[in-house]
Amino acid sequence: MGSLLRTLLALCERAKRMLSTAVSAELTLENIYENLDLQCTITRSRFENLCEKLFVRCMEPIQQVLRDSKIPKELVDEVLLVGGSSRIPKVRSMVSKYFEKPVNTSVSPDEAVAYGAAVQACIITNNLDDVTEDMLLVDVIPLSLGIKTAGDLMSVFIKRNSPIPVKITKFYSTDIDNQEAVDICIYEGERLDVRENHFLGKVSLENIPPKPAGVPRIKVTFSLDQDGILDVSAIEQLSNTQCSIKLVSGYGSGRLTYDDVQKIVQDAEQFAKEDQYLRDIKRTRLECETLCQQVKGALPFLLTYLDETAQLRVLQALDDCNAWISVNSDANPDDFTQAHEKLLKKVDSYLSQAYDSYIAAGGDLYPNGPPPGLDRVHVKACHRGEGAEASNDTAVTDV
Secondary structure, X not given: OHHHHXXXXXXXXXXXXXXXXXXXXXXXXXXXXOOEEEEEEEEHHHHHHHOXXXXXXXXXXXXXXXXXXXXXXXXXXXXXXXXXXXXXXXXXXXXXXXXXXXOEOOOOHHHHHHHHHHHHHHHHOOOOOOOOOOOOOOEEOOOOEEEEEHHHEEEEEEOOOOEEOEEEEEEEEOOOOOOOOEEEEEEEOOOOEHHHOEEEEEEEEOOOOOOOXXXXXXXXXXXXXXXXXXXXXXXXXXXXXXXXXXXXXXXXXXXXXXXXXXXXXXXXXXXXXHHHHHHHHHHXXXXXXXXXXXXXXXXXXXXXHOOHHHHHHHHHHHHHHHHHHHHOOOOOHHHHHHHHHHHHHHHHHHHHHHHHHHHHOOOOOOOOXXXXXXXXXXXXXXXXXXXXXXXXXXXXXXX
8 A cells, every 4th residue: 555655646746747837637557456547637727726725825934034024025126936846837826926026937946946055055164166155145043032031021132033143142130139040041932921932941050149139240142053053151240150051943953843933923923912911011010029129129228317207108118019019910011100100209219318328428239349331320220210120030130
């Protein structure tokens, strides 16, 4: 039975190729079953009806490329068809109709693919000659790469369709006082919630000197090479402690198939509005929580510069805000924004005056110096709740 199926497949493949140039094709196979012979005729029209769903699927990648590149089809100068199936008249007519212009069929569909692969091999191995030295083939990453942040949010380093090789660096910090280790969880995908994306791996940065939240400065780098090897490294700049991990990125590596990638992209488009609402909720909640942490962190230094009434009002406002957050975890973004503004309004004038007195007395909230990149004005603003970055990671925070 296996050999018979292979023979039938070869016969159908031959008929498909014949229908690219003829309006009908004969299928003949002797002794197909119990001395019975197969002999039938299939027309191009019948073939196109049978394969209609497949032809429609051929248009989806074209539309996706145009959406990703943000280029309207009217600005496409020329459409070049390559690959054996581009010989099928129905495929040519559908593409030509979509772009409203004739397609270019001047190159060999089969040789063009092999030629492009050979040129790319020359570029990667730096084995260029007079023919290939001026050629440039650009490969892109199929899915965005990033790390898990607070609230299970995805912080993207390398965006989908970025040309490779590519290298991106971002700076983070701790969001808990005296935190000595952070976990950097790496994902690929297009959803805001990392639980909807694909987990790639984790690397831990340990032996971080215990400092107040926001003081350690962690440099995280994503580097993706032409072979799809992702190198993720992290270094805490005050102590020079570091870690790294290498991962194989992209589909075809045993993790994600082409269909898996397409489903991730389609889901991201389908749930874009829901993801944006989720982002707003978690962003505003983190801003509110961060302000509470900043006020709490500043109080040990500033309480002595406040009278008893001011101390009670600041502590009560802080307790009220923390209590409200704990029982309203599912509040909407406007509610969190109002809670943030309410706390800031109650404590800002007191802490601002206390801070000025503290500095005048020679004090410093950062006795070992402020976090790199933050001047004194920014340090003051952060502890007053102005211009402060929201906590962006259960382990690390955006700087």
